[in-house]
Amino acid sequence: MTASNNQISNTRVLVAQIPEGVAPNKSHFRTVTVTEDKPELEDGAIFVKNSVLSLDPYIKYDFSSGNEESPVAGFGLGKIVDSKNPAFPVGSTFFGPVRWESYSVLTQDQGLGESINLDAGLDKDLPLSVYNGVLGLSGFTVWDSLKRLGNLKKGETIYISSAAGTLGLLAGQLAKRQGLRVIGSAGSDEKVAYLKNELGFDAAFNYKTQDRRAALTEAAPQGLDIYYDLVFDDTVDIALDLLNPHGRIISVGTLALHQGQEPAAPKNLINILMKQLRYEGYMVYEYFDQWESFWKEVTPLVKNGEIKFAETVIEGELDIVAETYSRFLQGGYKGKVSVKIADL
Ligand SMILES: NC(=O)c1ccc[n+]([C@@H]2O[C@H](COP(=O)([O-])OP(=O)(O)OC[C@H]3O[C@@H](n4cnc5c(N)ncnc54)[C@H](OP(=O)(O)O)[C@@H]3O)[C@@H](O)[C@H]2O)c1
Structure with a gap:
């Protein structure tokens, strides 16, 4: 130059x-x-x-x-x-x-x-x-990864870690719109109340003060169908145990690594075989040809307040x-x- x-x-x-x-x-x-x-x-x-x-x-x-x-x-x-x-x-x-x-x-x-x-x-x-x-890379990541890897079906149960974060908020709302039972976890009681009272999550818990396995088992009596993972820590072990046959783990984020925590290293991968689960990673940069469809669908929902951010x-x-x-x-x-x- x-x-x-x-x-x-x-x-x-x-x-x-x-x-x-x-x-x-x-x-x-x-x-x-x-x-x-x-x-x-x-x-x-x-x-x-x-x-x-x-x-x-x-x-x-x-x-x-x-x-x-x-x-x-x-x-x-x-x-x-x-x-x-x-x-x-x-x-x-x-x-x-x-x-x-x-x-x-x-x-x-x-x-x-x-x-x-x-x-x-x-x-x-x-x-x-x-x-x-919500209408940028974060929003697009959620919209596209759920569509591409989620195979979301009405009546299923999805669990979202870091549900009050930028991606988590949208993941919960989009899943709810498709008729899923939505469970989220967040790091304060205030965020948990926000998820339940303002965003319409069916259940939410504080992962810092509650036992995650007990809280999830209680929140998902029918088991989990999808774990939308934004954290990449040992919550994966819990999800593998609680997922129903043909359940999915959508691996999108690594927030735990940003905090210097140990990465996920599940010891119960046998669940993938026994329950025919799918554990799939998603990287947004491969899918940039879908931006216009995303904006067409999500912009009106953000404008009229149906999607909150x-x-x-x-x-x-x-x-x-x-x-x-x-x-x-x-x-x-x-x-x-x-x-x-x-x-x-
Ligand atoms: N794969 C892709 O293509 C793609 C694209 C975009 C983003 N991402 C990734 O997606 C993840 C989420 O991004 P974001 O923008 O939603 O993040 P964000 O809005 O910055 O979320 C931050 C929140 O995450 C929670 N958190 C932090 N560490 C945590 C931990 N160890 N366990 C559980 N929750 C934790 C904290 O809330 P609490 O108070 O609830 O703890 C924090 O306020 C990031 O890892 C990002 O890099 C991936």
């Missing part, structure tokens, strides 16, 4: 110090602002003005990629301001793996495979931030992202958390 004469001011959040054994806080980051030439793009590349940055737990594991040359990596929404890629024309609204900076370059090899041109689904009556949550959007300059991220890791916000650093 060679420089042109046009210049931009680009503020970047860099890693000042790798957090060793502690949660990252403001002191681990530094923010710099540089005036630089607009990049000259190679074929297939795009240049994005970032607007909304997504805060996600996994980001803290990628800090080693952040250094003076390379800001912290995450996902975000923005506007394409230069493009050598016909799928992402100038002016379109973008979601993808940007960095914590005002402007990002993405190339075919670095990030565009995980990116979406949002223009086909963008509804101007909704805040842009919903495309970082929770989000927190903090507005400010890029230098608040580090502090906000530290608070986010301590559980200081509700729902999907974004930082809005600029208008589109």
